[in-house]
Amino acid sequence: xxxxxxxxxxxxxxxxxxxxxxxxxxxxxxxxxxxxxxxxxxxxxxxxxxxxxxxxxxxxxxxxxxxxxxxxxxxxxxxxxxxxxxxxxxxxxxxxxxxxxxxxxxxxxxxxxxxxxxxxxxxxxxxxxxxxxxxxxxxxxxxxxxxxxxxxxxxxxxxxxxxxxxxxxxxxxxxxxxxxxxxxxxxxxxxxxxxxxxxxxxxxxxxxxxxxxxxxxxxxxxxxxxxxxxxxxxxxxxxxxxxxxxxxxxxxxxxxxxxxxxxxxxx
Amino acid sequence: xxxxxxxxxxxxxxxxxxxxxxxxxxxxxxxxxxxxxxxxxxxxxxxxxxxxxxxxxxxxxxxxxxxxxxxxxxxxxxxxxxxxxxxxxxxxxxxxxxxxxxxxxxxxxxxxxxxxxxxxxxxxxxxxxxxxxxxxxxxxxxxxxxxxxxxxxxxxxxxxxxxxxxxxxxxxxxxxxxxxxxxxxxxxxxxxxxxxxxxxxxxxxxxxxxxxxxxxxxxxxxxxxxxxxxxxxxxxxxxxxxxxxxxxxxxxxxxxxxxxxxxxxxxxxxxxxxxxxxxxxxxxxxxxxxxxxxxxxxxxxxxxxxxxxxxxxxxxxxxxxxxxxxxxxxxxxxxxxxxxxxxxxxxxxxxxxxxxxxxxxxxxxxxxxxxxxxxxxxxxxxxxxxxxxxxxxxxxxxxxxxxxxxxxxxxxxxxxxxxxxxxxxxxxxxxxxxxxxxxxxxxxxxxxxxxxxxxxxxxxxxxxxxxxxxxxxxxxxxxxxxxxxxxxxxxxxxxxxxxxxxxxxxxxxxxxxxxxxxxxxxxxxxxxxxxxxxxxxxxxxxxxxxxxxxxxxxxxxxxxxxxxxxxxxxxxxxxxxxxxxxxxxxxxxxxxxxxxxxxxxxxxxxxxxxxxxxxxxxxxxxxxxxxxxxxxxxxxxxxxxxxxxxxxxxxxxxxxxxxxxxxxxxxxxxxxxxxxxxxxxxxxxxxxxxxxxxxxxxxxxxxxxxxxxxxxxxxxxxxx
Numbered sequence: 001x002x003x004x005x006x007x008x009x010x011x012x013x014x015x016x017x018x019x020x021x022x023x024x025x026x027x028x029x030x031x032x033x034x035x036x037x038x039x040x041x042x043x044x045x046x047x048x049x050x051x052x053x054x055x056x057x058x059x060x061x062x063x064x065x066x067x068x069x070x071x072x073x074x075x076x077x078x079x080x081x082x083x084x085x086x087x088x089x090x091x092x093x094x095x096x097x098x099x100x101x102x103x104x105x106x107x108x109x110x111x112x113x114x115x116x117x118x119x120x121x122x123x124x125x126x127x128x129x130x131x132x133x134x135x136x137x138x139x140x141x142x143x144x145x146x147x148x149x150x151x152x153x154x155x156x157x158x159x160x161x162x163x164x165x166x167x168x169x170x171x172x173x174x175x176x177x178x179x180x181x182x183x184x185x186x187x188x189x190x191x192x193x194x195x196x197x198x199x200x201x202x203x204x205x206x207x208x209x210x211x212x213x214x215x216x217x218x219x220x221x222x223x224x225x226x227x228x229x230x231x232x233x234x235x236x237x238x239x240x241x242x243x244x245x246x247x248x249x250x251x252x253x254x255x256x257x258x259x260x261x262x263x264x265x266x267x
Numbered sequence: 268x269x270x271x272x273x274x275x276x277x278x279x280x281x282x283x284x285x286x287x288x289x290x291x292x293x294x295x296x297x298x299x300x301x302x303x304x305x306x307x308x309x310x311x312x313x314x315x316x317x318x319x320x321x322x323x324x325x326x327x328x329x330x331x332x333x334x335x336x337x338x339x340x341x342x343x344x345x346x347x348x349x350x351x352x353x354x355x356x357x358x359x360x361x362x363x364x365x366x367x368x369x370x371x372x373x374x375x376x377x378x379x380x381x382x383x384x385x386x387x388x389x390x391x392x393x394x395x396x397x398x399x400x401x402x403x404x405x406x407x408x409x410x411x412x413x414x415x416x417x418x419x420x421x422x423x424x425x426x427x428x429x430x431x432x433x434x435x436x437x438x439x440x441x442x443x444x445x446x447x448x449x450x451x452x453x454x455x456x457x458x459x460x461x462x463x464x465x466x467x468x469x470x471x472x473x474x475x476x477x478x479x480x481x482x483x484x485x486x487x488x489x490x491x492x493x494x495x496x497x498x499x500x501x502x503x504x505x506x507x508x509x510x511x512x513x514x515x516x517x518x519x520x521x522x523x524x525x526x527x528x529x530x531x532x533x534x535x536x537x538x539x540x541x542x543x544x545x546x547x548x549x550x551x552x553x554x555x556x557x558x559x560x561x562x563x564x565x566x567x568x569x570x571x572x573x574x575x576x577x578x579x580x581x582x583x584x585x586x587x588x589x590x591x592x593x594x595x596x597x598x599x600x601x602x603x604x605x606x607x608x609x610x611x612x613x614x615x616x617x618x619x620x621x622x623x624x625x626x627x628x629x630x631x632x633x634x635x636x637x638x639x640x641x642x643x644x645x646x647x648x649x650x651x652x653x654x655x656x657x658x659x660x661x662x663x664x665x666x667x668x669x670x671x672x673x674x675x676x677x678x679x680x681x682x683x684x685x686x687x688x689x690x691x692x693x694x695x696x697x698x699x700x701x702x703x704x705x706x707x708x709x710x711x712x713x714x715x716x717x718x719x720x721x722x723x724x725x726x727x728x729x730x731x732x733x734x735x736x737x738x739x740x741x742x743x744x745x746x747x748x749x750x751x752x753x754x755x756x757x758x759x760x761x762x763x764x765x766x767x768x769x770x771x772x773x774x775x776x777x778x779x780x781x782x783x784x785x786x787x788x789x790x791x792x793x794x795x796x797x798x799x800x801x802x803x804x805x806x807x808x809x810x811x812x813x814x815x816x817x818x819x820x821x822x823x824x825x826x827x828x829x830x831x832x833x834x835x836x837x838x839x840x841x842x843x844x845x846x847x848x849x850x851x852x853x854x855x856x857x858x859x860x861x862x863x864x865x866x867x868x869x870x871x872x873x874x875x876x877x878x879x880x881x882x883x884x885x886x887x888x889x890x891x892x893x894x895x896x897x898x899x900x901x902x903x904x905x906x907x908x909x910x911x912x913x914x915x916x917x918x919x920x921x922x923x924x925x926x927x928x929x930x931x932x933x934x935x936x937x938x939x940x941x942x943x944x945x946x947x948x949x950x951x952x953x954x955x956x957x958x959x960x961x962x963x964x965x966x967x968x969x970x971x972x973x974x975x976x977x978x979x980x981x982x983x984x985x986x987x
Contacts, residue, residue: 014712016722034723034779038711192703195574195693195795 001060001155003050004111004120005084006138007043009068009075010128012036020235027233039075042123044190046183047079049153050121051191054083057155061085063114067095067106073206080201081193087206088114094211094218099228102221104137109214111142118177119160124149124184132182139180147173151186293422300418300493307490308412311404313478314518318404324530335537339591342629345636345643346584355556362556362677367548372675376598382436386464389430393471396423417493424475424496427468434465448597452619456539457595463532470525476500477518481511546592547676553585554677559668560877561829562685565794575689575792578644578651579625580632586683590622592676599670599680604908604930605663609923612663614670614680617656621683624655652687653697659921661688662699666790666913667872672904688792702791705917709796713782714748715917723779726750726757730764736775738812742767742846744774745827748783749947750819755954756947762978763819763843769981770850774817780807786826791914798834801826805836815839817846821874821946828878842874844945844973848883851890858980861893866976867939868896869930869953870906871946884945884973891980897937907933910956911948931956934968941969943976 012035019032031037047064054060064079066072067090076087088110095106111117120142125132132148139146151170152163159177163170165184193201211218219225245260247253261267312318365371370387374380399419403411411419438461440446449457475497483491484501491498509517535541555561565571576582599614600606606613628647635643649655661684670680691697698706705715726746727733736743744767750760767774785800808816816838818824828840850856868888874880881903888896901907910926920926931953934942942953953970961967979985 012712014718016720016725018720018725019722036711189700189703192692192696192698192706194696198795199569 001053001057001119002114002117003053003060003062004114004117005043005047005050005062005064005079006107006120006122006134007047007064007066007072007075007079008040008123008126008128009037009066009072010040010126012038013041013127022233022235024232024234027230029233036074037071039078040123040127041190042125042127042183042185043075044079044082044123045185045187046121046123046181047082047084048190049150049181049183049187050119051083053153053155063088063117065090065107065110065114067091067103067110076206077201077204078193080204081198082191083193083197087204089206089208090214091208092210093222094224095222097223097226098221099226100131100133101137101227102225104134104141105225106211106214106216106221107134108138108141109216110209111138113209113214120144120178120180121153122180122182124182135180135182142178142180144178144180145175146180146182147175148182149184150181151184153181153183153187292425293418296421296425297414297418300414300421302414306413307416307487309416309478309482311400311411313482314515315522316519320523321401321526324526328530328533331534331537335542339542341633342625343584343587343591345580345629345632346582346587347580349553349583349585352553352585358556359552359554362554363548363552365551366554366677367551370675372673372677375673375675378436378440379596382433382440385429385433385436387433389426389433389468390464392422392426393430396426417490420490420494424472424494427471428496430468431465434461434468437461438465448601449595451597451600451613451615452595454595456535456541460532460535460539460541463528463535467525467529467532470521470528472497472500474518474521474525476504477514477521480504480509480514481518540594543592543594543676546588547594550589550592550677553588555679558825558829558878559671559679559681560825560873561833562789563682564798564830564833565689568795568798573644573690574693574794575691576651576683576686577690577694578642578647579621579628580642580644581651581690582683582686586679586686587625589676589678590618590625593618593622593678594676595619596675598673598675599678602669602673602905602907604665604667604669604910604926605922607907608910608920608926608929610663610920610926611657611922612660617660617684618678618680620655621651624649624651652690652695656687658691658697661691662702662918663915663920663922664688664913665872665908665910665915665926667908668876669872669905669908672876685790685792689794690792692792693795698791699918702914702918705787705914706791706793706796709783709785709788709800713800714752715783715787716748716752719752721752721754721757723751723781725752726760726764727778730761733764733778734775735778736811736813740773740775742772742774742815742817742841743808743811743813744776745816745818745823746776746781747818747820747823747947748781749951751781753947753951755951756819759947759950759972759974760819762972762974763817763847766843766847766850766856766974766977766981767817770847770855772817772846772850772855777807777811782807784823784826784831786822787914787917789826789830790912791917801831801834801836805831805834808836808838813838815841817841817843819843819947821871821878821880822948825873825878842878842880842883842945844874844884844887845880847974847977848886851887856977856981858891858977860980860983862891862976862979862984863893864941865895865897865939866941866943866971867899867934867937868902869899869909869934869942869944869949870902871944871949872906872908872912874945875906876904884943887973887977888943891976894976894980897939899933899937901933909944909946909949909952911952916948916951925956925959927952927956928959931968932960935961939968941971941976943971943973945973947972 011029015032015035019035021030023030050062054062062084063086064076064084065088066076070091072089076089080087090106090110111120120138122135135148136146147162147164149165150162151165154161157174160175160179162173162181164173165186211221245253245256247256373383402408441449475494479491479494479497479501484505536544573581595615597615603612603614632643632646635646664684666681668681704717708717709715746760749756782804783800784804785797788800789797816827821842824840824842827838866888868885870881888894907930908926909930944950950970950972957968
């Protein structure tokens with residue numbers, strides 16, 4: 001069993017609000033000074049799901065792939081430290097500023113290049129843009145079945161047995177392999193890496209594939225291939241307004257308040 | 268020199284203070300003895316048909332002790348080497364004398380101190396007495412005659428009586444009082460030891476009085492009086508007008524009983540906790556010579572095959588040795604904040620469980636090593652961390668050091684506990700979820716405060732120009748993660764900042780460049796992460812030419828002061844209370860405004876017990892006009908932890924009560940308006956604990972830092 005985990009490095013969701021800034025001209029988030037990007041938590045959970053299957057099925061292998069900047073090596077190393085076997089970084093300027101669709105194109109190409117993959121695990125969504133599309137689009141590109149927002153994944157039956165989280169209940173599925181699964185936070189906490197594995201991960205080399213390695217047309221990926229256009233990125237302004245009710249007596253103030261609330265159709 | 272007000276007098280611990288009276292009485296006795304005639308003396312081996320029996324018993328005892336030693340030593344030697352244990356020998360010898368022979372720690376419990384001194388000195392002196400008898404009997408040296416003989420008789424009896432007083436005190440405590448801690452793990456041997464010793468002493472007196480009845484009572488009554496104890500018994504027995512034959516018969520039988528019991532009792536040393544006789548002073552010699560706040564560094568951590576202690580043989584031999592020194596007195600557990608709060612840790616039981624496990628598997632490991640040469644970690648199927656010692660026991664430790672402070676045989680519990688935590692975290696990745704979150708946060712964000720909305724520079728708002736340290740200033744003011752990222756601790760940071768400015772000190776801060784110095788990682792057992800964080804920060808300090816550091820937090824203080832030297836980071840470190848107290852004494856800071864309030868002071872473990880800074884904060888309080896200090900019952904080196912130490916700031920507590928509720932109760936009991944501390948964790952714990960034990964908002968005690976109090980006194984109330 002060979003499972004690929006797709007991992008994304010994102011700006012730290014715990015960046016203090018005061019340090020979160022946006023460049024309106026380029027519609028981009030300005031990386032906060034001194035705050036390092038982190039592995040998206042949902043992807044760490046997807047890695048946990050993959051590693052549990054690996055442990056339950058001796059001889060299995062987990063490969064982590066990440067499309068992103070050179071710094072995304074850290075996210076790959078983190079999953080390697082958790083127990084993944086190999087890491088692939090998809091780092092190319094051509095991949096930058098794409099949308100979910102181009103990201104899926106690149107990831108699917110890498111998965112095809114790996115060849116013997118039985119399953120792809122993604123987080124239910126990336127914790128920065130929260131689109132939740134890449135997993136499904138990868139499945140589309142590969143032509144594989146997909147199950148999203150899983151709280152349980154085990155091997156069994158035709159291939160994988162999956163419990164999905166629905167709005168008011170759970171859904172149990174069985175899918176043949178190969179397949180794509182996106183894993184939700186209900187699955188459980190990702191493991192804390194053991195030091196021997198951290199040190200082993202530090203020694204592993206991460207493969208780096210460029211657009212040419214994947215046989216992709218640079219015009220079909222990144223900004224060039226993107227179909228989604230970002231119109232405006234902005235931090236919503238939050239405000240409060242205080243209005244004091246006039247009146248000489250508490251009764252008068254209360255009457256004024258009631259009148260005001262009725263005028264606003266709240267009462 | 269300013270003296271802190273209202274501080275309870277700290278007992279002066281002079282070496283051997285209690286030997287004074289004994290020596291004085293003996294000197295008087297010796298002087299008196301020189302005034303009598305020269306012919307006094309007695310027949311050695313009087314009425315003993317088989318004096319050689321003593322040597323037979325002795326040979327058996329020596330053989331037994333040799334066997335015991337070899338058996339113990341074999342178990343210790345399965346441990347790892349204990350590097351540096353033979354360094355600083357003079358210091359270690361002083362420890363052995365002060366803590367071993369003079370028993371400084373035993374005396375921290377006054378009753379037990381007196382009791383133990385009585386028994387200890389009696390055994391020492393009576394052994395010397397017996398040895399002299401042997402020399403007189405079986406060597407060419409003859410000296411037991413004349414004044415010395417009488418003096419000898421006198422102090423022999425004196426220390427016999429002292430020994431009986433000690434035994435009486437022990438019997439009272441064990442059987443008549445409701446004194447709990449010595450019964451937490453009571454065993455048969457405890458009764459044997461104390462009752463046995465009492466009988467040995469009593470038969471000694473009976474024996475001597477029988478001899479006196481035959482040889483001195485009528486013939487030399489003025490000699491007999493020197494053996495005052497036996498003389499009294501002899502006079503009592505004399506009333507019954509026994510025949511000489513009967514007395515000789517009594518003497519013979521008592522002799523045999525006495526000799527057999529005395530050697531039998533000494534034989535207990537091999538099989539019971541009586542072995543502390545040797546192990547306690549030796550363990551005092553082995554006691555660390557550096558700060559108790561420092562944890563051992565794992566050298567070449569990347570080359571280790573195992574991290575921390577997961578199996579009994581992963582301890583150093585010193586750590587195994589000290590298990591044997593434990594006497595189950597329960598002092599450690601009596602002061603342990605976790606134990607007091609009904610949480611699953613009792614240091615005494617932990618040590619005993621380790622000792623029991625060593626006895627269970629030690630021999631098999633020894634044999635396995637001998638046969639195969641490998642470490643033998645798979646010899647026992649029982650895991651040390653997890654099975655023998657439960658995970659939750661290890662996590663309940665606050666690393667507050669109270670157990671080590673009290674332990675009369677100098678066991679160092681905290682490093683042993685942290686060693687096992689290291690295994691849980693680094694080898695097994697088994698950590699309570701909230702502690703794991705703190706560690707992950709340290710790795711990802713360089714601070715342990717997950718979810719904080721603050722930045723390292725938030726506290727600077729409204730303070731005007733905050734100087735950034737660039738190497739030109741004398742001091743680096745180290746704000747710390749709590750001081751900058753936890754809402755409640757920000758006012759303390761601001762107060763220290765303003766006071767430093769007012770004192771005219773040349774200082775700067777690192778602002779955004781501060782990162783955690785690693786203390787929580789080390790206490791939580793992630794030594795690897797600690798080393799990374801420490802090395803990074805030491806590089807930053809060196810690059811910025813930092814020489815002197817003033818810290819907000821006693822944990823940072825301890826790490827910089829005691830642990831960074833392990834990584835070649837040598838800085839002069841001050842806690843803010845030390846610096847501010849100094850500035851006040853030299854007149855650079857003046858408390859102009861009265862702050863009329865009643866306060867109590869809480870010693871944080873990392874400033875107080877582990878680093879010995881008790882006076883500076885109290886001096887500051889005493890120099891604030893109007894601030895009236897009432898001490899809590901547990902204070903100074905006996906102070907109780909707030910509950911947050913040892914990484915428990917980031918853990919859910921399990922057990923009957925929360926430690927901070929227990930401590931808050933003690934603070935509230937003083938009736939003071941505020942509880943003053945010096946540590947961001949303590950203040951957070953009191954902020955949570957005081958409302959829990961004092962639900963009414965009106966008149967509720969308020970927690971403050973010393974600096975917050977001083978800020979009001981220097982700048983006037985409400986000036987910020």
